[in-house]
Amino acid sequence: MRLIIGFLLIGILFINCSNEKKDVKQMEIKKENYGTVDGKAAYLYTLTNKNGMTVKITNYGAIVQSLTVKDKNGVYEDIVLGYDKLESYLEATPYFGAVVGRYGNRIAKGKFTLDGTEYTLATNDGENHLHGGLKAFDKVVWDAKPTASGLKLTYLSPDGEEGYPGNLYITLIYTLTDNNELKIAYEATTDKATPVNLTQHSYFNLSGNCNTDILSHEVWLNADHFTPVDNTLIPTGELHPVEGTALDFRKPTEVGARVNNDEEQIHFGRGYDHNWVLNDVDGSLKLQASVYDKSTGRYMEVLTEEPGMQFYCGNFLDGSNVGKGGKVYNYRTGLCLETQHFPDSPNKPDFPSTILRPGETYTTQTVYRFSVK
Ligand code: BGC
Numbered sequence: 001m002r003l004i005i006g007f008l009l010i011g012i013l014f015i016n017c018s019n020e021k022k023d024v025k026q027m028e029i030k031k032e033n034y035g036t037v038d039g040k041a042a043y044l045y046t047l048t049n050k051n052g053m054t055v056k057i058t059n060y061g062a063i064v065q066s067l068t069v070k071d072k073n074g075v076y077e078d079i080v081l082g083y084d085k086l087e088s089y090l091e092a093t094p095y096f097g098a099v100v101g102r103y104g105n106r107i108a109k110g111k112f113t114l115d116g117t118e119y120t121l122a123t124n125d126g127e128n129h130l131h132g133g134l135k136a137f138d139k140v141v142w143d144a145k146p147t148a149s150g151l152k153l154t155y156l157s158p159d160g161e162e163g164y165p166g167n168l169y170i171t172l173i174y175t176l177t178d179n180n181e182l183k184i185a186y187e188a189t190t191d192k193a194t195p196v197n198l199t200q201h202s203y204f205n206l207s208g209n210c211n212t213d214i215l216s217h218e219v220w221l222n223a224d225h226f227t228p229v230d231n232t233l234i235p236t237g238e239l240h241p242v243e244g245t246a247l248d249f250r251k252p253t254e255v256g257a258r259v260n261n262d263e264e265q266i267h268f269g270r271g272y273d274h275n276w277v278l279n280d281v282d283g284s285l286k287l288q289a290s291v292y293d294k295s296t297g298r299y300m301e302v303l304t305e306e307p308g309m310q311f312y313c314g315n316f317l318d319g320s321n322v323g324k325g326g327k328v329y330n331y332r333t334g335l336c337l338e339t340q341h342f343p344d345s346p347n348k349p350d351f352p353s354t355i356l357r358p359g360e361t362y363t364t365q366t367v368y369r370f371s372v373k
Contacts, residue, residue, distance in 0.1 A: 027149045027176065034058050035086035040141035042086055045151050047176040052076060053370070055176050059144035060086060062099035062137065062153050062172055064202050066324070067182065072297025072372045077208025079298065081334045084324050090139075094316060095201040096323070098138030099172060099184075100131040102157060102164045103354070104199035105275070105310060105343040108234045112346035114165070114193055114355065121163040128232055131201075133162035138201070142172070150175035150183075159192065166192030166358075181369040188362040195346045196356045199306075200366060203314060203334030206293035206300060210323070213332040214313060215256030218292040221249035221309060223276035227342050227351075231268045237348050239277050247274060252292060255313055255335065270315040271332070275342050281307045285365055289337050297372040304339035304366045307352050312336040339366040 027049060034044040042060040053076070056066040065083070068076040082096045083089055089096070110121040110129035121129040131138065142153040150173055157168040168190045175183040186198045205214055226247050227235040242248040246258035246266050259271045266272075278288045289302040289309055302309070314332045321329045345351040356362045 029146045029151070031146070034060065037086070037090065037141050042141055043144060045144065045146065047150060047174075049176050049180065050178045051180060053176065053180050055174070055182055057151055057174055058086070058089075059142045059153055060089060061097075061139055062142050062155075062174075063089060064097040064174075064182070064200070067202070069180070069206075069208075069298055069370045070372065071208060075208075077296075078324065079204055079206050079208055081203040081205065081210060081321075081323055081329055088323075093321065094203075095131060095138055096321075097202045098200075099198060100201050100338075101137040101170070101196065101198040102132050102162065102168060103129070103195050103197045103346070104131055104201075104338060104340050105197065106130050106232075106234055107195075108232075108344050108347050110163075112195065114195070114346065117165075119163055119165060126232055128234060136162055137170070137198075147173065147175075149177065164194050166190040166194040168194060168196065168356075170198070172198075179369065180371060181367050183365065183367045185365045186363065188356060189358075189360070190356050191358050193355055193357045195354045196362050197341045197345065197354045198362075198364070199310070199338040199340040201336055201338060202368075203336055204291065204300065205334050206291060206298040207296055208298070210327050210329065210333050213256075213330065214335045215254065215259065215332060216294065217255050217335065218252040218294070219249050219255055219311065219335075220252040220290045221276045221311060222279050222286075222288045223309065224250070224279055225277040226265075227275045227277060227308075228265055229268050229274060229343075233268065233273060234344050235275065235342060235348065235351075237350065242276075247272070247276070249276075249311075252290070255332075259313060259332075272311050272313040273315055274311065275340075276309045276311060277342070278304070278307055278309055281305075285367065288339075291335070291337070292373060299371050299373045301369040301371075302337050302339065302366065303369065305364050306339040306341060306366070308340050308342045310336065310338040310340060310343070312338065339364075
């Protein structure tokens, strides 16, 4: 009997070790120097899975700099907007590929009150606060450590940074799987109550060339409602049915089909720039959105634990950003699917709470999964 148990244990150990080895062998991680910011070294890490899909990530802003995905003919092309050089990311950029926080999206007039104290944040988007402020998580150098199948990034956002209360310690793990998934796992703890709403701000163009706009991409959003906004893109607080509006993506629909409809919400957003209230949210990872590009067959699915999805279709791109390989990013040449809590939640008591308190751990996951149809 002891002998049998002994053999079994050795067997289990052997299986475990060989799995680990397989992981290490299948995932390749290359590290290159990418420059220096604030006296800290920035690197560009290239992760390659066993199929040949690659993702390049820099620890400056936790930015996804490139993502190559194959089309229906097996051709790998880069499907995200970004720059070749670090210097370009240091100039004004519309958050290409970055992780935004401490609060992704807008906070009205840059003010919120928490436990009786009013906090004032930068108003960096007209009269409102956007994506964590002037020098937020997208503009700092994170600490980075490769793992067996990805990259672990950590950042300590000090108490008072960009006006937010509490030291916030964030861990972000990017994983590239052999199922062609880019997974993002976020974790954060604080020593004072603070709003937290982290998201990934990649601009996707599944055509792989970015010469064409994304208007023929077919989008599906699992949402019966959205949060209507005022003309400064701050939610009114209502949840409005998508039924009968240009925001109804319950059936896969081309972005261009209704993006210029004569509807107030479309005027306010200059197209799509809204938060969809996802259905069936229970905190577990759920398939909530997809994008399909007929011309290349590339298909992207978005799984998230978050209650909201900001779908932004590049309405503010105007050709002034010259990206990778000298490519000019014209009007609507990229779309973002930002998984998150609702905009302005710190001022909207009826929205799901974004407040993290000492002793609690913020955790959330999002997966971008790629295939062809
Ligand atoms: C916002 C847009 C904004 C863009 C770039 C998106 O998340 O919804 O309004 O222009 O980020 O800043």
